[in-house]
Amino acid sequence: MKLEFILNDKAVSLEVDPMKRLLDILREDFGLTGTKESCGEGECGACTVLLDGKPVTSCLVNAVHAENKQVVTSEGIAQKPLGKLLIACFDETNAVQCGFCFPGFLVSSYYYLKNDGEPNLEKIKTALSGNICRCTGYQKIFDSVMMACHRKQEQEK
Ligand code: FES
Ligand code: FES
Structure with missing residues (x-):
């Protein structure tokens, strides 16, 4: 086709x-x-x-x-302002180890940040529940998305 x-x-x-x-x-x-x-x-x-x-x-x-x-x-998201914000937060919190899972987390995190963005841990966990990371234990990933949610709120004030 x-x-x-x-x-x-x-x-x-x-x-x-x-x-x-x-x-x-x-x-x-x-x-x-x-x-x-x-x-x-x-x-x-x-x-x-x-x-x-x-x-x-x-x-x-x-x-x-x-x-x-x-x-x-993930390449497209990396060019968007909210994608850049997420990448900066993942970087600052050292949330990426081997990096294999990161593009998938970036896409799911971007969807949450764009469509909800409340800095609420349970909601963030639910939004990322379809993504598996074998290295980090998840806490730093959740911290990164939480940081991005707070920064987005600050930018919108
Ligand atoms: S490779 Fe598609 S969900 Fe795992
Ligand atoms: S950083 Fe290695 S799988 Fe997530």
């Missing part, structure tokens, strides 16, 4: 097997290797991207389901 969609604010198209996974299209056809594969079964969140504004695990999305939609990857 000819697949057309918006990728990180740019219209793109390519000939692709309709059953090819969105994860593979992003990595292999567009070189967006920030989107990671770990479990390949929708369990770890390493492959999280935004599809029409909502977080999805791209290992479970086939090409046909991206047709005419908007896809935003």
